[in-house]
Amino acid sequence: MAGAGAGAGAGALAGLAACATLACNVAGAVLFLLSQDDERLRRGCAARLGAGGVASQPVEECGDEEALAPDAVLNLELGDPTMYRAFWREVGDCGATVIRGCQGMSYFSDDDAVLCWFLEPELEREVRRLHRIVGNAVVDGYHLVVGTGATQLYQAAMYALSSPARRDQPVPVVSPAPYYSSYPPQTDLLLSDFYRWAGDANTFTGDECIELVCSPNNPDGAIREAVVRSAGAKAIHDLVYYWPQYTPITGPAAHDIMLFSVSKLTGHAGTRLGWALVKDRELARNMVYFVDRSTTGVCKESQMRATKILGVVSDAYEVVPPARARASGAVPRLFDFALRRLEERWRILRATVAATGAFSLPEETSGYCNFAKQTVTACPAFAWLRCEKEGVEDCAELLAGHKIVGSGGEQFGGDARCVRINMLDRDNVFDMLVQRLSSIN
Numbered sequence: 001m002a003g004a005g006a007g008a009g010a011g012a013l014a015g016l017a018a019c020a021t022l023a024c025n026v027a028g029a030v031l032f033l034l035s036q037d038d039e040r041l042r043r044g045c046a047a048r049l050g051a052g053g054v055a056s057q058p059v060e061e062c063g064d065e066e067a068l069a070p071d072a073v074l075n076l077e078l079g080d081p082t083m084y085r086a087f088w089r090e091v092g093d094c095g096a097t098v099i100r101g102c103q104g105m106s107y108f109s110d111d112d113a114v115l116c117w118f119l120e121p122e123l124e125r126e127v128r129r130l131h132r133i134v135g136n137a138v139v140d141g142y143h144l145v146v147g148t149g150a151t152q153l154y155q156a157a158m159y160a161l162s163s164p165a166r167r168d169q170p171v172p173v174v175s176p177a178p179y180y181s182s183y184p185p186q187t188d189l190l191l192s193d194f195y196r197w198a199g200d201a202n203t204f205t206g207d208e209c210i211e212l213v214c215s216p217n218n219p220d221g222a223i224r225e226a227v228v229r230s231a232g233a234k235a236i237h238d239l240v241y242y243w244p245q246y247t248p249i250t251g252p253a254a255h256d257i258m259l260f261s262v263s264k265l266t267g268h269a270g271t272r273l274g275w276a277l278v279k280d281r282e283l284a285r286n287m288v289y290f291v292d293r294s295t296t297g298v299c300k301e302s303q304m305r306a307t308k309i310l311g312v313v314s315d316a317y318e319v320v321p322p323a324r325a326r327a328s329g330a331v332p333r334l335f336d337f338a339l340r341r342l343e344e345r346w347r348i349l350r351a352t353v354a355a356t357g358a359f360s361l362p363e364e365t366s367g368y369c370n371f372a373k374q375t376v377t378a379c380p381a382f383a384w385l386r387c388e389k390e391g392v393e394d395c396a397e398l399l400a401g402h403k404i405v406g407s408g409g410e411q412f413g414g415d416a417r418c419v420r421i422n423m424l425d426r427d428n429v430f431d432m433l434v435q436r437l438s439s440i441n
Contacts, residue, residue, distance in 0.1 A: 068428050075405045076433065079218075079381060081424040084267025087337045097308040104300035115281070116288050118297030119146045126310040127260075127275055131252075133317050134335075134371050136242050138254040142277040143284035146298050147291050150240050150261040150274035154186060154212075155294075157236045157257050157276065160286035161210050162194035172198030175212040176227050177413030178219055178384070180238070181420075183212055200413055201227050208232030213255075216241040219412050219420035220362050221380025223247065240264045240274075245338035247378045248369035256280065262306050264381060266313060266334060267424070273302045335371075342379035345423055345430055349383060349437075358440050359395075360386045383421040389440075395419040402436045 065086075088095050109120045123146065128139045147153035162171040173187045177200040187197040198204065201211050207230045215224040218241065226235045237255040241247065243265055261274035278284035291298065316333040346364075353359045362384055366377040385406070387395035396408035396419045409418030421433070 065426050065428055068432055071403065072432070073403045073405060074425075074429055074433055074436070076422040076425060076429070077405045077407050077420075079264070079269075079422050079424060081264060081267040081269055081381075082426050083341060083424045083430075084334075084338065085426070087332060087334060088267070090332050090337075091312060095309060095312050097305045099301055099304055104304065107297060109297075109300065109303070115143055115284060116145050118291070119144065120300060120303040120307065123303045123307045123310075126307050126314065129318075130310050130314045131277075133314055134244060134249060135252050136244075136249050136371070137239065137258055137260070137277055138252045139277060142279055143281060145276045145278055145284055145287045145291070146303065147274050147276065147287075148295055148298055148302075149263065149272045150238065150259045151182070151186060152291060152294070153259050153274050153276045153287065154236065154238070155190070156287040156290035157259070157283075158187065158195050158210055159192070159290045160283045161234050161236070161257075162192075163286060170194055170196040172196065172204065172206060172209040173212065174198050174201035174204045174209050174228065175214065175413075176201045176224065178217070178409065178418070179212065179413050180214050180218045181407060181411040204228055206230070206232075209234070211235045212238060214238040214241075216247045216378070216380055219382050219407070219414075220384035221247075221378060221382065222362070223365075241381055244335045244369055244371045244376075245342060245379065246381055248367035248376050249371040250367060251370065254279075257283065262309065264424075266309050268306070268309060271302045271305055271309075273298070273306045339372075339376070339379065342423065343377065346377070346379050348434055349423075352434050352438050353385070356438060356441050358387065358389045359437070360388050379423075381422070381424050383423055384418055385421055386415070386418045393417060398440070402440060404433060404436055 107118070109118050113119065124144050127144060131137045131139045145153065145156070147156060158173060170193055173183075173195050175183050179200070184197045187195065195210060198206075198209065201209075209228055209230070209232065211226050211228045211233055213224055213226050213235050215237065216222065217224050218238075221241075226233065235255065235257070237253065237258045239253055239258050240261045241264055242249070242253065242260075246264075256279045258277045259274060260277075262271055263269040263274075276284075276287060278287060313334045317335075350361060350364070353361055364377060366375055368374070369376045385395065387398055389398070392398050394408065394416045396406050396416070399406055399419060404421075406419035406421045409415045409420070412418075412420065423430070425433075
């Protein structure tokens with residue numbers, strides 16, 4: 001990967017060229033330009049954008065799509081969202097962040113914070129702003145807790161919901177099958193006496209429990225609500241896919257605990273940043289305590305980068321005065337880009353699956369999206385592929401024979417004849433996936 005910004009900073013940073021190049025190579029789009037002003041970067045961004053808001057030059061530091069060998073193994077087991085790299089390459093320097101050497105040095109982000117002391121105030125403003133623009137979650141009256149991805153916040157939420165009980169038996173943690181395959185190992189990782197994995201929520205017969213509600217669901221994209229109705233049941237709503245490129249936004253979610261992350265929203269999985277919207281102050285305080293004790297806060301560089309990235313997304317959709325729009329320049333729209341890509345991919349995949357007769361997919365769904373102001377088709381981040389070939393009991397094994405690596409259905413508490421396939425990889429990976437699936441009949 002070529003060093004980001006090395007050419008632009010050569011004159012001003014001649015004495016630090018080697019150091020700056022190394023920092024840029026490590027940080028990717030986050031530019032550690034120790035003496036360059038952010039306003040200069042914005043001016044350069046505006047100059048590079050044409051009338052249509054498209055970068056007029058390629059951004060070399062993000063790299064072109066790597067070529068695939070004809071016999072390459074397609075690893076689609078994880079949800080690595082590299083599809084979004086093309087979008088951020090188009091955005092160019094508008095998505096870059098300047099972090100000076102003197103910034104972010106303290107443990108504390110906000111001296112006046114009375115709850116989440118490690119949350120950068122600018123990030124909180126951008127998170128609340130984006131939710132208001134999209135309309136996918138209520139933010140007024142909610143406390144915001146930041147974490148190292150939704151994974152840490154999931155652990156923090158389980159701790160917060162179970163720790164007040166301090167009973168002899170851990171609180172059961174359940175989720176309706178097929179459930180996210182990481183829920184069981186993440187739940188039991190710490191061997192906590194407060195909570196333990198207890199399996200499928202559909203078969204749970206107890207009273208007290210913590211139910212994990214993933215909606216849209218990973219792996220099958222289904223819209224879900226809590227299924228356990230007992231008085232002692234508490235829910236954590238995992239809404240990392242509740243964004244308009246994946247599903248119609250039918251209204252603002254207003255659950256007690258809601259988890260989000262930049263990974264599936266913008267594709268910045270490596271930034272490792274998520275946030276929770278928490279209604280109850282005491283629950284939020286206990287979640288902050290968990291993050292504090294486990295990692296002493298959250299990386300400020302990640303928060304600064306996420307602040308910039310979310311701002312770019314919001315700027316493209318928020319109504320701004322024409323004078324300001326001309327001064328700042330237009331940028332591409334993330335949700336439009338992702339929905340176009342995913343609509344096309346799902347159209348091709350469904351046609352391919354229908355032609356082979358060897359597989360099936362969940363039924364296509366659609367609905368009116370309050371954000372898009374029109375009816376849209378759901379385009380999940382994963383394909384929940386079921387093998388219909390007679391005599392085949394393990395779909396993952398079948399695909400592995402064609403050099404396609406997916407996650408077997410039994411990992412999700414489901415059927416081994418199902419497999420989860422990542423739909424968010426690069427274009428050439430998806431194209432090769434379709435070619436290989438079409439050869440199976």
